[in-house]
Amino acid sequence: MQSFTYEKAVSVEKATGNAGKFIAGGTTLVDLMKMGVEEPTALVDISGLPLAQIEVLPNGGLLIGAMVRNSDLAHHPAVMAQYAVLSEALLSGASPQLRNMATTGGNLLQRTRCPYFRDPSAGGCNKRIPGSGCSAIEGHHRMMAILGTSDKCIATHPSDMCVALTALEAVIHIQGVKGTRTVAIGDFYKLPGDTPHVENALEPGDLITHVELPPAAKGGKQVYLKLRDRASYEFALSSAAVVAVVEGGHFKSVRVVMGGVGTRPWRSHEAEAALKGKAANAANLRAAAEAALKGAKPLPENGFKVELAKRCVTRALKMATA
Numbered sequence: 001m002q003s004f005t006y007e008k009a010v011s012v013e014k015a016t017g018n019a020g021k022f023i024a025g026g027t028t029l030v031d032l033m034k035m036g037v038e039e040p041t042a043l044v045d046i047s048g049l050p051l052a053q054i055e056v057l058p059n060g061g062l063l064i065g066a067m068v069r070n071s072d073l074a075h076h077p078a079v080m081a082q083y084a085v086l087s088e089a090l091l092s093g094a095s096p097q098l099r100n101m102a103t104t105g106g107n108l109l110q111r112t113r114c115p116y117f118r119d120p121s122a123g124g125c126n127k128r129i130p131g132s133g134c135s136a137i138e139g140h141h142r143m144m145a146i147l148g149t150s151d152k153c154i155a156t157h158p159s160d161m162c163v164a165l166t167a168l169e170a171v172i173h174i175q176g177v178k179g180t181r182t183v184a185i186g187d188f189y190k191l192p193g194d195t196p197h198v199e200n201a202l203e204p205g206d207l208i209t210h211v212e213l214p215p216a217a218k219g220g221k222q223v224y225l226k227l228r229d230r231a232s233y234e235f236a237l238s239s240a241a242v243v244a245v246v247e248g249g250h251f252k253s254v255r256v257v258m259g260g261v262g263t264r265p266w267r268s269h270e271a272e273a274a275l276k277g278k279a280a281n282a283a284n285l286r287a288a289a290e291a292a293l294k295g296a297k298p299l300p301e302n303g304f305k306v307e308l309a310k311r312c313v314t315r316a317l318k319m320a321t322a
Helices: 030-037 069-072 075-082 084-091 097-103 103-108 159-169 271-273 283-293 304-321
Strands: 005-008 021-023 044-045 054-056 062-065 173-177 179-184 206-213 220-227 238-246 249-260
Touching: 021 030, 054 075, 062 075, 069 075, 069 084, 069 097, 069 103, 075 084, 084 220, 084 238, 103 159, 103 206, 159 206, 159 220, 159 238, 159 249, 220 304, 238 304, 249 271, 249 283, 249 304, 271 283, 283 304
Parallel strands: 005 044, 021 044
Antiparallel strands: 054 062, 062 206, 173 179, 173 206, 220 238, 238 249
C-alpha cells in the first residue's frame, strides 16, 4: 500500500472538490487499497459529516443520508413497513459485521468482484487499466454478467441494495463543485461499452449526500429474491427485485430489476411491458421472465445463469402476487 495523506472533512461543502478519495465505512476501499487496485494519494474521511439521518418526507417518501449504515437502514421502521424490498436486499448482503460498517453512499459505489479487477497480477482488466484487455472473457467467468456486456468488459455489478433501489426508482442527491444536483438511479450507472472504467455519473470531487425514495405505491407488494452458492455472505448468481400492484388478479403496475447478471442493476422494461394489464398467472410470469433474458449474451461458464435468472424472476413475481 502506497503512502497517502489523511484529513477529516468538516463540512459537505469543504469536502466536495477534493482531489482525494472519500472514505467512510471503508468496507470496499480499504480492501482495494491493500490489493493495490486503488492507490489514492489522499483520503478524506467523511464519517463525521451530518449525513446519517433517515427522514420521512411530507409526501410520504424517504430521505436517506449517505452515511446511514446498512444495518440501521434495513431495520428502520419506515423501511420495513413501506420499502420491504430494500430491507430484504440489505439483509441478504455481506455479514452483520460488515452491514454495521457499510454506508448507503459507499454501497452505491461498490465495485465489482471480478477476480481480474481485484488482482493486478491476474491479467488485463479494462476497468482497472483502460486498454489492458478483459481477461475474464477468455478466462474464469462463471460469476460474470450476461446482460449489458461489451467486448471490453463483462464484470457483474455486485450490490444487492442497488437492485432494490432501482426497483424503487430512487433518486441520488449529489453535492459537487458546481452545486447540487439529482440523478435518477436508472441514469446513474453506465454500461461498460468502450469505457468500462467510467462506472457512474459522478464527476471529480462529487459527493453523494442522500438517496431519496418516492412514496411507496398503495396496495403494492415488494419482494427481493437472491440465489447464490451458499446461504450467507455470498454474492448473487442471480437476484430479482419486484415491486408490483395487482388489482382484480391483473397487474396494474410492476417493476422488475435483476442482480447478479448485469453490468449494472438490470431493470427489465421488457418484462414489465409483458406483464402490464395481464393476468398474474403462471404462463404470463414465465413469459415475462423469457422477455427479461431475451438479450442475454452468456459465455461457456456462465450460460447456466440464463435459465437461473428466468426462474429467479418467475419465482419473485409469484411471491409478489401470492
